[in-house]
Amino acid sequence: MSSQSPPLGASKKGRDIFKLSHHRLSVEDVVAAVGSASCGAISLFIGTTREDQSESGKVIGLEYEAYEPMVQSELAELCRRLRARWPDLAHICVHHRLGWVRVGEASVVAAVSSPHRHDGQRALVCLLDGLKANVPVWKKEVYEDRKASWKENAECAWASCHGNHDAQTMIGQ
Amino acid sequence: FNTRVCVLYFAKSAELSGVREELLQVDTPINSQDLWTRLLGQHPRLLRVLQGHVVLAVRHQYVAIDDQEALTLRDGDEVAVVPPLSGG
Numbered sequence: 001m002s003s004q005s006p007p008l009g010a011s012k013k014g015r016d017i018f019k020l021s022h023h024r025l026s027v028e029d030v031v032a033a034v035g036s037a038s039c040g041a042i043s044l045f046i047g048t049t050r051e052d053q054s055e056s057g058k059v060i061g062l063e064y065e066a067y068e069p070m071v072q073s074e075l076a077e078l079c080r081r082l083r084a085r086w087p088d089l090a091h092i093c094v095h096h097r098l099g100w101v102r103v104g105e106a107s108v109v110a111a112v113s114s115p116h117r118h119d120g121q122r123a124l125v126c127l128l129d130g131l132k133a134n135v136p137v138w139k140k141e142v143y144e145d146r147k148a149s150w151k152e153n154a155e156c157a158w159a160s161c162h163g164n165h166d167a168q169t170m171i172g173q
Numbered sequence: 174f175n176t177r178v179c180v181l182y183f184a185k186s187a188e189l190s191g192v193r194e195e196l197l198q199v200d201t202p203i204n205s206q207d208l209w210t211r212l213l214g215q216h217p218r219l220l221r222v223l224q225g226h227v228v229l230a231v232r233h234q235y236v237a238i239d240d241q242e243a244l245t246l247r248d249g250d251e252v253a254v255v256p257p258l259s260g261g
Contacts, residue, residue, distance in 0.1 A: 047261060066260070067183055067253055070233040096260065108261055128261055136230070136253070137260025138184035150185045152226075152257035158237075159257035160226050 016079040017093040020066055025095050025106045034091040034113040041117035043124040047108040049101055057144035062101045067136035071096075078130040082112075085126070086119045092127065096137060107139070129155055174198035178250045180212065186223060186254040190216035197252075202243035205229055209238045212254065219254070228255045 017033045027046060034042055052059045079092050090113040097107045110127055114120035133155040142148045152159035180197050182190045199211060208229065213220050219227075229236045230253040231244055246252075 064260075065184060067181065067230065067255070070230055070253070071260075073233045132258070132261040134235075134258070135260045136183070136255060136258060138256065139259040140184070150256065151259040153259050153261065156258040158226050158228050158255075 014083060014089060015091040015093075016076060017091070018072060018075045019095045020068060020071060020098050021095060022097070022099040025097060025109045027106070027109050030093045030095050030109045030111045033093040034111045036090045036113050038115060039090050039113040040115055041120045042111055042113045043117065043120035044111045045109070045124055045128060046106050047110075048106050049103050051103045052141065054141075054143060054149075056147040059103060059141050060144055061103060061142050062107065063140040063142060063148070064096070064098050064101060064107065065138050065140075066096070066098055070136045074135045075131075078127065078134065081130070082123050082126055086114070086123045088116075088119050089114050089123055092123075094127070094131065133157065174200055176201045176246045176250075177248050178246055178252050181251060181253040183253060183255065185256045186219060186227065189218040189222060190254075192216075199246060201246040203246065204240045204243050205231075205236045205238045206240040208244065208252065223254075223256060226257055229253065230255050 027044070031042060031044065049062050050059070075094060082092065083089055092112050094108065094110045101107050110124065112120045112124045112127065114123070132153040139151045140148050141151060152161055154161045154163065156162060177196055177198050180195050182193055187193050197211065199208065227238065229238060231246070232250055235255065236244065
């Protein structure tokens with residue numbers, strides 16, 4: 001059995017860690033996953049579920065589903081692009097919920113570690129933009145009256161609200 | 174129809190079609206517009222809501238629905254119906 005050496009140019013220490021979970025996310029776990037003695041900065045994002053209002057009343061929770069093998073491949077490609085743009089990045093970690101998520105809970109936790117903060121902060125913004133545009137995860141809002149609607153990210157090129165940065169629209173009724 | 178693919182439905186498309194997964198016999202090569210037309214033939218309700226706001230994913234690569242490019246499909250390939258994304 002032969003061992004492979006890492007490709008030229010790849011950071012031999014840079015880890016990309018992804019997890020889809022049906023359970024409560026742990027911010028501590030994500031932070032620990034990107035920790036590194038050479039890093040002066042950990043840039044962290046937590047996406048939480050808002051208590052939105054609609055004609056159907058309050059949002060009582062969200063249902064997430066995903067095309068799991070393609071989530072992995074899209075996140076891997078996203079991280080490749082981030083590392084090409086910011087070669088000093090150390091580690092990248094994304095944990096995303098699946099299944100039922102109550103209002104107030106975290107739906108996504110993402111962290112990037114870097115020697116200095118600027119690269120990490122910029123890479124984190126790019127990571128989230130890329131996640132919303134390309135990673136096959138879907139979110140359905142469920143309301144007090146048990147009606148539900150699938151949301152769309154404006155970042156997604158085939159969404160009806162594409163290009164409108166502050167909008168999420170509901171498809172179908 | 175010389176190739177059998179596995180079609181996966183997600184989110185709104187699963188609700189509209191009533192299925193999560195099905196096998197489909199298709200021609201290969203086939204362009205994505207013709208492939209989409211086949212799926213609409215199986216599940217006309219997909220048209221009502223998704224038309225213009227859906228892409229496919231073939232072997233985990235996004236494919237726009239148009240007549241531009243012929244896809245080469247192999248037995249067992251996964252073809253996913255991908256409504257607008259809302260992760261993150």
